[in-house]
Amino acid sequence: MARLSREDRQIALGRSQAGQSQSAIARHFHVSQSTISRLWVRFQATGSVADLPRAGRPRATTAAHVRFIRLRHLRNRFLSASSSVQALPGPHRLSDQTVRNRLHEAGLRARRPHRGAVLTRRHRQNRVQWGNQHLRWTVRNHWRHVWFSDESYFLLQRHDGRRRVYRRVNERYAPNCVDEAPVHGGGGVMVWGAINTAGRSTLVHVQGRITAQRYVEEILRPHALPLLADQDAIFQQDNARPHTARLATQFLTDHHVQVLPWPSMSPDMNPIEHLWDELDRRVRRREEAPANHRDLLQALQEEWDTIPQQDIRHLIQSMPRRCRAVVAAQGSHTPY
Structure with a gap:
């Protein structure tokens, strides 16, 4: 719950004296009604809106410290709390946790960062240009005809590096303190799929390194052409080398497949990327984790078939918002 500043308390008190209800005042300041009630009772008893004396250790940070910490981390979001302790001006005795507490109060919490592709100036320009070209596309007349396709690699075991162990000094290699994990997640499987507002393809297992010849054959x-039999169908694929190779592009041209131009470094624009994330979560939530590559592939295929078509339709219906978002962000990464 938000904490009222001294100025807000004065305003709340004035509104109360003017006859406004406590619940309306609470809604205005986004606090509970009991906060306004206690403020009014305190004013009636003491004639002041200041906090009453309370027991406990006084804060180690001043208002200047709080402003310094907040601005420092707003300017560089990847700074650590310990670095801010060292950078604070003047004599002080702050802990890393105190800095984290001040950041929490400012609404800043440590989160795992989004891993986005490196975008050059040319990439951003192309993304904005693509977004502008498709701003007028609607789901009814355009996006419902597009088949979005992609490949994705799923690991048998995944470790994000955030697991911690409590151990004593010199216990780093103790058997009960070692987190044993297969190298590179124990391998995985690559699959290909395509989605449309009206349906989805089968999930295709891609074994080994994919080349233009293998991509075609x-x-x-066998899988993409049957989906594109409708003359209004549009095929979307990214700019991976096997997709843009002369052999693949000539094959699509020979079969009169309309291909949607796609900007480089733009996985965030493809709704199927969100479907891959959902598919991975569904597999991780299974009561019995896949024990080998065959089990993983079977689990992926089963979960792929059970994803509601309504969820896929909602993803594709977000394409107009994605176009607006990439234009508004001037080509930077978007939340879609």
Whole structure:
């Protein structure tokens, strides 16, 4: 719950004296009604809106310290709390946790950062240009005809590096303190899929390194072409080398497939990326974790078939918002 500043308390008191209800005042300041009630009782008893004397250790940070910490971390979001302790001007005795507490009060909490592709100036310009070109596309007349496709690699075991162990000094290699994990997550499987507002493709297992020849013979010809039989169908794929190779582009041209131009370094623009995340979460939530690559592939195929089509439709219906978002962000990463 938000804490009222001295100025807000004065305003709240004035509104109360003017006859406004406590619940309306509470809604205005986004606090509970009991906060306004206690403020009024305190004023009636003491004639002041200041906090009453209370027991406990006084704060180690001054208002200047709080402003310094907040601005420092707003200017560089990747700074650590310990670095701010060292950078604070003047004599002080602050702990890292005190800095974290002040950041929490400012609404700043440590989170795992989004891993985005490196975007050059040219990439941003192309993304904005693509967004502007498709701003007038609607789901009814355009996006419902697009088949979004992509490959994704799923690890058998995944470790994000955030797991911690409580141990004593010199217990780093103790058997009960070692987190044993297969190298590179124990390997994984690569799959290809495509989605549309009206349906989805089968989930195709891609074994080994994919080349343009394999992309044509194992994916485009047997799986993509049947989906694109409708003359209004549009095929979307990213700019991976096997997709843009002459062999693949010539195959699509020969079969009169309309391909949606796609800006480089733009996985955040493709709704199927969100579906891959959902598919991975569904597999991780299974009561029995996959024990090997065959079990992982079977789990992926089962969960792929059970994802509601309504969820896929909602993802594709977000394309107009994605276009507006990338234009508004001037080509930077978008939340979609």
